[in-house]
Amino acid sequence: MSEELENKEIIARWLSGELSDKEKDALTQRDDLNDLKAVLDDVSTWSLPPVDTAEGLKRLRAKTATAKPETKVISMRPLLRYAAAIALLATVWFVFDYTQKNGMVDLETGLAETIQHELPNGSVITLGAVSNASYDKGNWEEDRLIDLVGQAFFDVESGTKFTVNTAFGDVTVLGTQFDVQTVNGALKVNCFEGSVAVSSENGREVLKPGEGLIFDKGTFERVDFRNTTPSWTGGTSVYEGTELEDVLNDLKRYYKVQLTLPADQSSTNFTGSFPHGDLAQALRSIFSPLEIQYTLSADGTVVFN
């Protein structure tokens, strides 16, 4: 009898009043739910001690009053890092721009590299590792089109509009911050501010802040997230229920590492993150929660035991 109630979560929906008429009829035949209902109604009247939030907030303020300036100092550091990266790359582009006859700007990153570049309209593109982005500078006012392979984060000046063209579909900006990724054969777009339209053969979807889209093998999947900037621009990659194989493909974009996933792990999913600056730590972050044994040799080969 109980299995039947647990099946399809009937008993949970019975409680929340979301059963279909047919399911309801089946349940009225039985009288063993009355006692449960009486107990549940009683439990609903139970409570926990109240909280003085005015007092709690005062204590919190006393604590954070000194902590706040410190966090401000920390938050400047990534900016300095970017400034250094831009200074280094600016010289390269300088030469680049004068040698390009047709005004094509080609940005390319290698392993473990991230670069930031300002587009002609004042918007900023942050290109992730092993990615390529290009656009026609001379024609920018007309097309406002960027070709992208790999991963990039766009912080777009308001009032400007452009399209990111990928092999899997187009992403049109409506004034915003967003993240585009074409890694592991799928297109992933996350919207952090404003709104973003994604169009492909299968149709058009508009994303609002905190919404993302995964376009894989012809199907759309909408996802939700909570952070205001993509984690990878801050030096970590974060996953939620992602196939381990895809996670390892990403790992290979950030580290010179050789590894082949054992066949028995092909359907394993990974939830967690790995840092971009420390291979030993990154391997530990991925494999120890999954209880997968491995050894890392000096030449960067990972062997599974």
Added chain:
Amino acid sequence: MQESVCQEDVYNALYHKHFKGLRNYVYYKCGDLAQAEDIAQESFIRLWQKCADVILEKVTGFVHTVANRLFLDQVRSKKVSLRFEKDQLPQQNSEDPYYILRTEEFRERIEAVISDLPEGQREVFLLNRIDKHTYKEIAEMLGVSQTAVEKRMAKALVKLKDRIEEFKNI
């Protein structure tokens, strides 16, 4: 100007609105009210420190995730024993077919059954019963699907129902 978690009045309103719910959620996991309050407070401190990185609409999800990690960092106590404040027992009335279900002894047994539920089922059950959250709201808080919440709830309810029958037959 767009509303941001970093604005003091916005943050304060969030604290007043969500602190108790968060404290309750941690209590369902650890069974220690003082520890639950500490973890909830620490979660809100993290929210303030990260205020620029958290989207306003996703604040509840953020603080619940942080609280869960803090709980996991601290030693996860093996057995919890939850205690709730209950209204006075109604006048015993033998006409009431359910009066046996509302005796003090019976209520303590139910409390123990709830405490013994696996953590995932227990928190979903109590967030729904005590804090009156819908399955959809719980799913958003915990960052899981609504079906996952309904599965946990169904398991908790079936277990509770079976134990009620046992108690009645003793």
